Amino acid sequence: xxxxxxxxxxxxxxxxxxxxxLSGKRSISAEVxxxxxxxxxxxxxxxxxxxxxxxxxxxxxxxxLAQFHEDEFAxxxxxxxxxxxxxxxxxxxxTLLVTEADGARALRRITSSRMVxxxxxLNVAQDDARLPLLRSAPQPGALVxxxxxxxxxxxFDLDFEAAGRLMVDHMHQLRxxxxxxxxxxxxxxxxxGAYVWRLQNAVVQQARARGIELHAVFGExxxxxxxxxxxxxxxAHPAATGLLLNNEAAxxxxxxVLHARGLGTPRDLxxxxxxxxxxxRTFSLPFTSIESAPxxxxxxAVRQLVRRIVTPQARDEPHVLRLxxxxxxxxxxxxxxxxxxxxx
Amino acid sequence: xxxxxxxxxxxxxxxxxxxxxLSGKRSISAEVxxxxxxxxxxxxxxxxxxxxxxxxxxxxxxxxLAQFHEDEFAxxxxxxxxxxxxxxxxxxxxTLLVTEADGARALRRITSSRMVxxxxxLNVAQDDARLPLLRSAPQPGALVxxxxxxxxxxxFDLDFEAAGRLMVDHMHQLRxxxxxxxxxxxxxxxxxGAYVWRLQNAVVQQARARGIELHAVFGExxxxxxxxxxxxxxxAHPAATGLLLNNEAAxxxxxxVLHARGLGTPRDLxxxxxxxxxxxRTFSLPFTSIESAPxxxxxxAVRQLVRRIVTPQARDEPHVLRLxxxxxxxxxxxxxxxxxxxxx
DNA sequence: CTGAAAGCGCTTACAG
DNA sequence: CTGAAAGCGCTTACAG
Numbered sequence: 001x002x003x004x005x006x007x008x009x010x011x012x013x014x015x016x017x018x019x020x021x022l023s024g025k026r027s028i029s030a031e032v033x034x035x036x037x038x039x040x041x042x043x044x045x046x047x048x049x050x051x052x053x054x055x056x057x058x059x060x061x062x063x064x065l066a067q068f069h070e071d072e073f074a075x076x077x078x079x080x081x082x083x084x085x086x087x088x089x090x091x092x093x094x095t096l097l098v099t100e101a102d103g104a105r106a107l108r109r110i111t112s113s114r115m116v117x118x119x120x121x122l123n124v125a126q127d128d129a130r131l132p133l134l135r136s137a138p139q140p141g142a143l144v145x146x147x148x149x150x151x152x153x154x155x156f157d158l159d160f161e162a163a164g165r166l167m168v169d170h171m172h173q174l175r176x177x178x179x180x181x182x183x184x185x186x187x188x189x190x191x192x193g194a195y196v197w198r199l200q201n202a203v204v205q206q207a208r209a210r211g212i213e214l215h216a217v218f219g220e221x222x223x224x225x226x227x228x229x230x231x232x233x234x235x236a237h238p239a240a241t242g243l244l245l246n247n248e249a250a251x252x253x254x255x256x257v258l259h260a261r262g263l264g265t266p267r268d269l270x271x272x273x274x275x276x277x278x279x280x281r282t283f284s285l286p287f288t289s290i291e292s293a294p295x296x297x298x299x300x301a302v303r304q305l306v307r308r309i310v311t312p313q314a315r316d317e318p319h320v321l322r323l324x325x326x327x328x329x330x331x332x333x334x335x336x337x338x339x340x341x342x343x344x
Numbered sequence: 345x346x347x348x349x350x351x352x353x354x355x356x357x358x359x360x361x362x363x364x365x366l367s368g369k370r371s372i373s374a375e376v377x378x379x380x381x382x383x384x385x386x387x388x389x390x391x392x393x394x395x396x397x398x399x400x401x402x403x404x405x406x407x408x409l410a411q412f413h414e415d416e417f418a419x420x421x422x423x424x425x426x427x428x429x430x431x432x433x434x435x436x437x438x439t440l441l442v443t444e445a446d447g448a449r450a451l452r453r454i455t456s457s458r459m460v461x462x463x464x465x466l467n468v469a470q471d472d473a474r475l476p477l478l479r480s481a482p483q484p485g486a487l488v489x490x491x492x493x494x495x496x497x498x499x500f501d502l503d504f505e506a507a508g509r510l511m512v513d514h515m516h517q518l519r520x521x522x523x524x525x526x527x528x529x530x531x532x533x534x535x536x537g538a539y540v541w542r543l544q545n546a547v548v549q550q551a552r553a554r555g556i557e558l559h560a561v562f563g564e565x566x567x568x569x570x571x572x573x574x575x576x577x578x579x580a581h582p583a584a585t586g587l588l589l590n591n592e593a594a595x596x597x598x599x600x601v602l603h604a605r606g607l608g609t610p611r612d613l614x615x616x617x618x619x620x621x622x623x624x625r626t627f628s629l630p631f632t633s634i635e636s637a638p639x640x641x642x643x644x645a646v647r648q649l650v651r652r653i654v655t656p657q658a659r660d661e662p663h664v665l666r667l668x669x670x671x672x673x674x675x676x677x678x679x680x681x682x683x684x685x686x687x688x
Numbered sequence: 689c690t691g692a693a694a695g696c697g698c699t700t701a702c703a704g
Numbered sequence: 705c706t707g708a709a710a711g712c713g714c715t716t717a718c719a720g
Contacts, residue, residue: 001458001713003712003713003714004713004714004715005713011693012648013713014690014691014692014717015691015713016537016690016692016693017689017690017691017693018689019694019715019716019717020690020712020715023715025715026689026690026716027689028690029689029690030689032689032690034546044456045453046453046456046457047713047714048398048457048458048712048713048714049394049397049457049458049459050393050394050395050403050458050712050713050714051398051696051712051713051714051715052713052715053393053394053696053713053714054392054394054395054398054695054696054697054698054712054714054715055695055712055714055716056696056714056716057696059394061440061459064441068426073626074419074422074626075418075419075422075626076420078418078419078422081441082412082443085441085442085443086443088443088598089442089443089444093571094442094453094454094459095440095441095442096439096440096441096445097408097425097429097439097440097441098429098433098438098439098551098582099429099430099433099439100428100430100433109390110438112388113389113390113391113392113393114345114392115393115405115438120719122719128569129513138345152525155705156619161718204429222625222626222628223625223626223627223628224628227628229693252627253628255600256599256600256603259600259603259604260603281566281567282417282418282567282598283418283565284566284567284568284571284597296604315714322712327420345697347696347698348697348698349697349699357706357707357708358706358708359697359698359699359707359708360696360699360706360707360708360709361705361706361707363698363699363700364699364700364706367699369699369700369705370700370705370706372705372706373705373706376705377707391697391698392696392697392698394696394697394698395696395697395698395699396697396698396713397698398697398698398699398711398713398714399697399698399699399711399712400698400699400711400712401712480703498700533698549693637704648691674705
């Protein structure tokens with residue numbers, strides 16, 4: 001292994017001079033700097049990350065804590081991960097991916113051993129067991145997902161309440177009078193998936209305020225159950241003219257359900273989903289939807305995290321809570337409901 | 345930060361004794377061991393990872409190099425990643441996730457700086473630019489995916505040639521005489537995705553050997569193009585009774601295509617895919633398929649990698665090339681083709 | 689503009 | 705069974 005001592009020897013300078021010449025942290029004569037640079041290049045020198053971390057107390061690594069639950073739709077998670085990883089790299093950081101089931105234990109391991117300079121938590125629950133640990137960790141943390149208690153961390157999420165209101169208002173403007181909302185499975189709620197009830201409560205309230213009849217149910221996250229749920233719902237509420245989906249698996253299953261029933265959007269049914277554009281393209285989902293912006297949320301979390309890491313005064317700034325204003329991506333699946341068919 | 349010096353002081357022993365008591369690497373009196381353990385617990389001691397890495401030349405971190413190309417179906421990648429990450433953790437390692445586009449550059453960064461003890465490469469190409477770097481790196485490497493030159497690395501992959509033959513033979517036994525094969529997009533082939541042509545060539549040869557008429561095409565990886573391709577194929581080859589898919593996106597799109605055409609399996613068409621069971625469940629794919637076993641391949645790669653890392657003599661053992669024997673998961677989508685309808 | 693030295697927090701031969 | 709010391713490869717005050 002080639003060390004900075006080898007470079008120093010080859011360039012005929014001291015190790016400290018070699019270090020400074022490479023880092024540019026103090027002025028070095030052009031000639032010496034060149035000699036050091038040449039030596040480093042010729043010998044193929046790369047600083048040892050462990051040694052550097054020990055000396056600087058910076059690892060240039062961020063921890064990424066993802067959690068994969070049986071009853072969640074895994075493909076949706078990947079985009080958050082890539083948003084984090086790509087932004088981290090752009091800012092000079094590598095990403096330590098932690099997927100183990102016991103997130104609290106994992107968080108303790110990587111923070112207390114100083115493997116990372118900061119941590120991003122994905123899939124945050126209302127009363128997330130990882131949060132107390134994160135607050136007492138020496139590294140800053142950023143969350144994608146809104147917990148009950150935001151103290152001590154920076155939080156980024158979609159504004160799910162505004163999203164719920166937006167869904168209802170959009171349908172209301174089109175004169176829909178009866179809607180169905182399909183949320184995530186009840187398990188997700190029980191586990192503390194606050195975004196589920198934040199959107200649902202907002203939809204319920206707004207529907208009431210607009211005089212809209214609403215049928216709100218928890219969907220499934222797996223095929224084919226989710227398809228059956230959708231069929232049952234449409235059977236049970238034949239007068240409903242609009243369908244709101246806060247459930248990726250349901251959105252992915254809906255095209256075949258509509259096809260099977262011979263229904264078209266927006267002619268027979270207006271549909272609004274909540275997922276990312278990338279998700280829509282992968283699964284060819286033709287529904288107007290609220291963009292969940294996983295890449296953007298991951299990026300925002302990382303940028304704020306790195307700000308806290310690198311700017312000394314930023315460590316003490318008040319923590320940030322940033323809820324993304326939802327935006328409707330119009331894919332033409334909503335319209336004015338047609339007049340009810342004459343009863344037989 | 346609490347260091348081993350703090351533990352030593354609290355326990356009234358030297359730092360070396362504290363270290364040995366914690367690691368168990370030499371015999372320590374029960375009493376001292378207890379005092380050290382108590383001190384460590386009370387002070388909440390965790391060894392500093394950077395310092396340990398520097399002293400031992402082991403980071404207990406594995407690099408995971410994933411690559412996400414525009415024209416590939418991302419959800420399929422996640423399962424390989426989880427197979428690697430979960431197995432690594434089981435064996436005491438953390439996972440450094442690298443997703444940047446320039447994989448060779450990334451590989452050099454993490455290996456030459458000694459951030460990792462070993463590396464797993466995903467999505468390996470025939471002439472993979474990362475391989476020369478990996479061979480000259482000081483750490484061992486394991487691949488998921490078969491490259492043209494396997495020297496210097498351990499390689500794990502599905503036996504795609506056997507998979508192709510298995511597909512054809514299964515259809516042949518059922519007396520199919522005309523088949524369609526949909527491979528990955530041509531871009532994947534051009535990029536060196538050897539598994540595409542390994543399966544395709546095997547299918548072509550075996551079909552010829554069995555006297556079966558075969559139409560082999562490259563599919564798309566995106567919706568809705570992939571659906572259109574499937575429709576066009578079925579239009580062009582109305583006499584084909586079997587469909588072979590080496591393309592996850594095509595498999596995911598097929599149910600709605602069949603539905604749109606009013607076709608059922610195996611009554612009107614026999615279908616065999618190639619994807620994982622997890623993938624089948626997520627997308628509710630009702631097709632008999634060859635299990636691609638991403639979690640198992642990731643696990644095998646990590647186990648072998650760790651073997652090389654921890655066992656000194658294993659470093660010099662001959663490298664391994666392990667091709668998984670394909671297994672057909674019968675989901676009832678293949679059968680004896682019905683007699684051709686009487687011509688109108 | 690440059691060098692000698694201390695120190696980051698560990699582990700592990702070397703001595704006893 | 706235990707301790708004092710060296711060393712892993714860096715960075716950075718301290719001196720000149």
